[in-house]
Amino acid sequence: MKAYGSGETRVVALDHVDVDIARGQFTAIMGPSGSGKSTLMHCLAGLDTVTEGQIHLDETEITGLKDKKLTQLRRDRIGFIFQAFNLLPTLNALENITLPMDIAGRKPDKEWLDRVVATVGLAERLKHRPTQLSGGQQQRVAVARALAARPEIIFGDEPTGNLDSRAGAEVLGFLRTSVDELGQTIVMVTHDPVAASYADRVLYLADGRIVDEMRHPTAEQVLDRMKDFDARGRTS
């Protein structure tokens, strides 16, 4: 459970959400604006703290961890892809990709790195600064960074929100491939049915609760379900 404020002004953003994210799967979290989907992801990723309840990553309980431990956890076991502004403008593409490992003081696994770079198709542009890359390329670098450190789980917060459909499809394709071929676990927040259709499983969130779940969705199914929610929302 996650609540903001207290007493009269108390707003409950997440209300007794109980969810398991399966390893090696691509999970999408959907819901209308204000449904709590971003908050859920932030809590799961250790960026935000919950008011009540527990969150486990594998065997580790992350609720109640101090900032230092949480930072280490994010650094070593979690990967992130944000909607925009994923890269440090002062570092080139390769440096951005290896940044989490650099921060940790670890040497990147050369073979794996090459494979990740090849997968996202950036081999030619590794020496470029973010400003010299297109939006799609920038997000691909962000995906590569998330993959390169071999985290247990990657969280994406509307990773294609700022991209046109072609670039978006490219990025989502890479995420899918990384789950299928590299066995990566991914959780992605989105309100785009097309994006959600790349996932193995879609969780629907409304008013801070999980209201539905769908496995192996198609874009049409997702869209229908969304319309359904909207209609229900309007009549209630």
Added chain:
Amino acid sequence: MTVLKTSMRNFFAHKGRMALSAVAVLLSVAFVCGTLVFTDTMNTTFDKLFAATSSDVTVSPKDASDSGETTSDTGRPPVLPASVVGKVRGAEGVKSAEGTMFSSSVTVVDADKDSLSPTSGAPTIVGSWNGNDARTMKITGGAAPKGADQIMVDADTADKHHLKLGDEISVISATGTHSARISGFAAFTVTNPGAAIFYLDTATAQKTLVGRTGVFTSINVTAAAGVTDPALKKNVLGALGTGYKVQTAKEVSDANQKELSGFLDVMKYAMLGFAGVAFLVGIFLIINTFSMLVAQRTREIGLMRAIGSSRRQVNRSVLVEALLLGVVGSVLGVAAGVGIAVGLMKVMGSVGMKLSTDDLTVAWTTPVAGIALGVIVTVLAAYLPARRAGKVSPMAALRDAGAPADARAGRVRAVLGILLTGAGAVSLYATSQAGGATEGSAWLGLGVVLTLIGFVVVGPLLASGVVRVLGTVLLRPLGSVGRMAERNALRNPRRTGATGAALMIGLALVACLSVVGSSMVASATDQLDKTVGTDFIIQSDSGQLITPEAVKAVKSVPGMERVTEYRVTEADYTTPDGKTLKDTDITAADPTYAEDVRTKTVAGDIADAYKPDSMSVNEKFAEDHGVRLGSKIKVDFKDGSAARLTVRAITSDDVVIDKGAMYTSTATLAKYVPADRMPLDVVLFGSSEEGQQDAAYKALKAELHDYPQYTVRDQTDYKQELKDQIGQLLNLIYGLLALAIIVAVLGVVNTLALSVVERTREIGLMRAIGLSRRQLRRMIRLESVVIALFGALLGLGLGMGWGASAQKLLALEGLKVLDIPWPTIIGVFVGSAFVGLFAALVPAFRAGRMNVLTAIATE
């Protein structure tokens, strides 16, 4: 109206970001106002003192100085006969006339032979207790002195040395040592800034100071009711004729004030100079602040332009913000300035100069000058950023602005900077090649200004290079955090350049002065080693002449091979070209002086100048007046008769010690000047017999224990003293430069703080992907250290260049040895790294406290 409203809102919305700029303005203005208030207060204090202590009209001997100064080379003040008093009394309009006797060529010691003289450089005065003194002083204990064994002490001195009634103290004058017991204490009714004053009765004062009664140093004349001072002066002049100096109270006071104002002006302008440096540094800070604020508001400004604000309006709104900043900073600065002045007065109090806050003088010009200066400088500094704001296109509103990491340092800048620096370097080189001092200083000044501007202009370009080098050496080994710090310092070279340049200015001055100072010590030491052949130098640090008694004491020390007496007096010279040079110094020394100081000559042997009726002249004098070896010069001694002396040596001007001195022997002087008019020794040179040095040194010290005004130094002491004096002077200057450095450090803090704000999102991202708080803070600290070291490197390099050029210039004046004080230079460099760490404390702390989620969400 809306322009003003937006400016006000922006100003108060960013008051945190404005705070450091305001502090910079405040500090600079405070220093200017503090200096003005302090010097004005000193002037007021002395004005009051001089006005209070001068009688309506003062009559003194013709050869006394205008300010009533009572020293002379004989150690006895010039006097007039007592009969003059009667003549003055007879003049019309005179209510009373009273002869007084006083002298400052004295030292007063307590029973333990410890000096009671002020250590602040203020005079020690022994005088007769007269009606005029009774008017300005109040007896606070005991009674006025009566009889040969009584003395009255001023209350401040008594307090300082815990003197009690009946304590025995002694006056040491040219006539000998005279003991008396304290009969009373008297306090000034105005502030006495620090002179120690002792009163005897008139007859005792006369005997003590000049050795005979019936003479006075001056006559205090009081006007009858309704007679003005100038009228009284006229009447007295009428009664006396022109044989005496007659001055009104105002004339005496003005003459005194004039004598002081030289010293006060030097102090005032020196301090204002340092305030100017602080202002210069503050300009960088203000430019940087406004540039960053404008950059951060690009989108907002674009929006304003898109909805119809004109370029001028945008431009003006930034300038109005600057105006507000200037006004706030300056007004606070004026207030702080008064505080600084009071603080300075307290500091002066602790070194023995008493100033009272009752005399605190804030002229109307002080706040006006302070505020005008602060506001004008702030607005001027904001002009460039304001123009840049005006140039923001309406399109900027639509673009995803973020922080423009443009900062392509223009080619124009590079060319201009290199040209300026090059021209400056040429000027500095010309300095070292200059033939004359005036020509050389012009080149030096030009070189300093040009290289400084050149470095400032080219700074952003140098920043890229220097930061890369520093990064490779210092940061790379620290891993990715170091690398990111380096990249951050590099991302806006203009900003890094300006921030570093601010620090550069202060440190360049520090480096330059430390090079000059240490070259001075090295040169003087070198010169001493080469020319001085004596073991001991005995002189007074407060400028007291050496009394015959003390000379006798020195000569009585066993184990001394020789003691050379050295005195200086004045004479009128008539040279072979028929010209007469009035009141020119002549140095009379014992022939052994030729061994004590090996004076270089261009013709003849210096030892011959000490033969009977012989002398030496300096090179320039010889050239100017066509004097050759064997020429005869008529020397009319001031207190004696005329002599015709043969020139037997011409001394080189390429010396440091005694430059320009013209020598004759003590014996020659004694032949033409009566014994009681012989000037006293200025300095004694003593040399011990072989192997007796340590014993002689101890014995000399013991023998001079009763004369605390004199110091015995062997060569080691002398060099150390020289080093200490220059060191103290440098420390004082460093202290004043600290102001500029503090402002520069504020600039570093400001740049970092604003950078952190600008990079909020980046910081959020880095924290999200696993950068720990400690790493984040370290990254900011390292960036700060790199900026500081960049400034230090530039400043120290520039300063050493200036210092070396100045040394080359001053080589003509005897600064022959260039000595670069590496420990100081390296110390400053390392210190700068710590300054960088310190500057990053708050910005790093604030960055660390940022909430990761809100940081990422920031636009």
